Amino acid sequence: MTGNKTADPRKIFGAAVLETARENPDIVVLSADSGGSSGFGDYKKEFPDRYYEFGIMEQGVVGIASGLATTGKIPVFCAIAPFVTSRPYEMFRNDLGYMRQNVKIVGRNGGISYSDLGATHHSLEDFAIIRMIPGVTVLAPQDPGEIRAAVHAMLEHKGPVYMRIGNNPIPYLYDEKAFTIGKGHIVRGGKDVTIIVAGAMAGNVIDAADRLAHKGVGARVVAMPTVWPIDRELVEQSARQTGRLVTVEEHYVVGGLGTIVQEVCAEAFPVPVKKIGIPHQYATSGPYDELLSHYGLDAAGIEKTVLEFLKR
Amino acid sequence: MKADEMRALEYHAARCRRKVVRMVAAGKAGHMGGAMSCLDVLTALYFHAMNIDPQNPGMPERDRFVLSAGHKCMALYAVLCERGFFDESLLDTYGHLGTKLPGHPDMHKLPGVEANTGALGHGLSITVGMALGLKKEGCRVFTVMGDGELPEGSNWEAAAAAGHYGLDNICAFMDANGLQISGETRDIMDMEPITDKFTAFGWAVKAIDGNDMVQVVEALDTLPIEKGKPTAIVMYTVKGKGLSFAENQVGCHYWKPSAGDLSLVEKELDEAIERKKAAL
Numbered sequence: 322m323t324g325n326k327t328a329d330p331r332k333i334f335g336a337a338v339l340e341t342a343r344e345n346p347d348i349v350v351l352s353a354d355s356g357g358s359s360g361f362g363d364y365k366k367e368f369p370d371r372y373y374e375f376g377i378m379e380q381g382v383v384g385i386a387s388g389l390a391t392t393g394k395i396p397v398f399c400a401i402a403p404f405v406t407s408r409p410y411e412m413f414r415n416d417l418g419y420m421r422q423n424v425k426i427v428g429r430n431g432g433i434s435y436s437d438l439g440a441t442h443h444s445l446e447d448f449a450i451i452r453m454i455p456g457v458t459v460l461a462p463q464d465p466g467e468i469r470a471a472v473h474a475m476l477e478h479k480g481p482v483y484m485r486i487g488n489n490p491i492p493y494l495y496d497e498k499a500f501t502i503g504k505g506h507i508v509r510g511g512k513d514v515t516i517i518v519a520g521a522m523a524g525n526v527i528d529a530a531d532r533l534a535h536k537g538v539g540a541r542v543v544a545m546p547t548v549w550p551i552d553r554e555l556v557e558q559s560a561r562q563t564g565r566l567v568t569v570e571e572h573y574v575v576g577g578l579g580t581i582v583q584e585v586c587a588e589a590f591p592v593p594v595k596k597i598g599i600p601h602q603y604a605t606s607g608p609y610d611e612l613l614s615h616y617g618l619d620a621a622g623i624e625k626t627v628l629e630f631l632k633r
Numbered sequence: 634m635k636a637d638e639m640r641a642l643e644y645h646a647a648r649c650r651r652k653v654v655r656m657v658a659a660g661k662a663g664h665m666g667g668a669m670s671c672l673d674v675l676t677a678l679y680f681h682a683m684n685i686d687p688q689n690p691g692m693p694e695r696d697r698f699v700l701s702a703g704h705k706c707m708a709l710y711a712v713l714c715e716r717g718f719f720d721e722s723l724l725d726t727y728g729h730l731g732t733k734l735p736g737h738p739d740m741h742k743l744p745g746v747e748a749n750t751g752a753l754g755h756g757l758s759i760t761v762g763m764a765l766g767l768k769k770e771g772c773r774v775f776t777v778m779g780d781g782e783l784p785e786g787s788n789w790e791a792a793a794a795a796g797h798y799g800l801d802n803i804c805a806f807m808d809a810n811g812l813q814i815s816g817e818t819r820d821i822m823d824m825e826p827i828t829d830k831f832t833a834f835g836w837a838v839k840a841i842d843g844n845d846m847v848q849v850v851e852a853l854d855t856l857p858i859e860k861g862k863p864t865a866i867v868m869y870t871v872k873g874k875g876l877s878f879a880e881n882q883v884g885c886h887y888w889k890p891s892a893g894d895l896s897l898v899e900k901e902l903d904e905a906i907e908r909k910k911a912a913l
Binding site: 386421 | 751765787
């Protein structure tokens, strides 16, 4: 596994919001009985007057966040990913998107990371449905340092943002640097294929690239922590330079990063694209590592799919 | 309130009803019935109760108004226009390509509009957020909801939050005209007793005749009904109020008039304006 040191993404997220809130008095945190599990324990202690508990009413909270934002506040609302995306979708679309409100919605336990709790708690369509709302930025930062930097960037950005994080410990992968919304970055070079990754799968992709290197396959790894609007330039450049693209995400293989990459390539420089993710069906449940392996999202699975793809 | 001020409000309301018909004429159709039922309270809000400045619509310390029942937008446009937020020539663009007066309000197009409503069951949550954010500033937030939107569950999420946080800077008007597209509200989904429901959610509640300007003003002048509680005013109103052919008719929810219908209604409303003017 890449990197020995790991961190809980929710704690990193909550701590980063707290850091920013110390500098910016307009930041407020909203909870739908979800704040404690979202890493906001210390925030709540330090800023009790800027922490609003609503109980389990995600539709109401998104609308309330919109109203708060019209008064100049910067609401941050974090809960289990499907409950802040698909459940209050119309509130997200109208009250945040159409009203262009400066609200930050964070879906935690994204993808299949709530593995054993089953399909009601998985979030495998959030990239697809939220990017359909005009003006909303979709982020999926990849390691603890990038989550922290992305939180700062998200709170400086004016406008609605959806950020997805997981809940299982993730490895430190990158040197921490400022996060630029809309920009991807090349993690390692390679001439034979480019693997583009969003979110918490970055560590597995880097491990897969190591395994491929042992077999003589040079895989460029591109981190795409802004899923939407995607870094079109980097996608096109990778298509031109490596000829084949693979996308890896904890998301349905329809509608998410893979589809977005295909859209870009189809217009800019058509090349074969292989999408690795969850098939478009309700995912099964079980231990997280076993689920990832089941769906070919572990390093071995990614390696295997890439090798088969390159044979075609 | 003095009698002459009350008569002035009624005069403005009559002029606003005429403006609604002017928009329907421009757009060839519109949600007329509900616009007419809530017009008296909107007139009283913008000409009597709310701290607003048409010359400075973004004034930070202003009171806010959210039209939760966004399809009644012609009432809001009429009152904003009558109050001087925009030139009345815009009324003739209703229903036209690229208008600033779309069939549901857009805050980014027209000064004075505070929220993009239209999908029902959103306005009260937005109202609660505004009221939370403005409580310390002493600003009040008003909303008009339709009785037909009360079955939307999100309303009750917002109602619980307003009660929990004791947001006495909220006043929510239920425009209970008793009719919706498919028939009588009580037959479609009976939400009565509305007053009891809001009381149970921790609100202070009053029921009035929402087309009686005296009762509307009296309700506005005694806010909040109870310190530490949001206020709900259940207004029993007449759908299509002021248009004799339309009053209490289900079919007036969305009106596509013929040229003949229009001229009859315009005459009736012009006469109403003259009567109110003479009484000033």
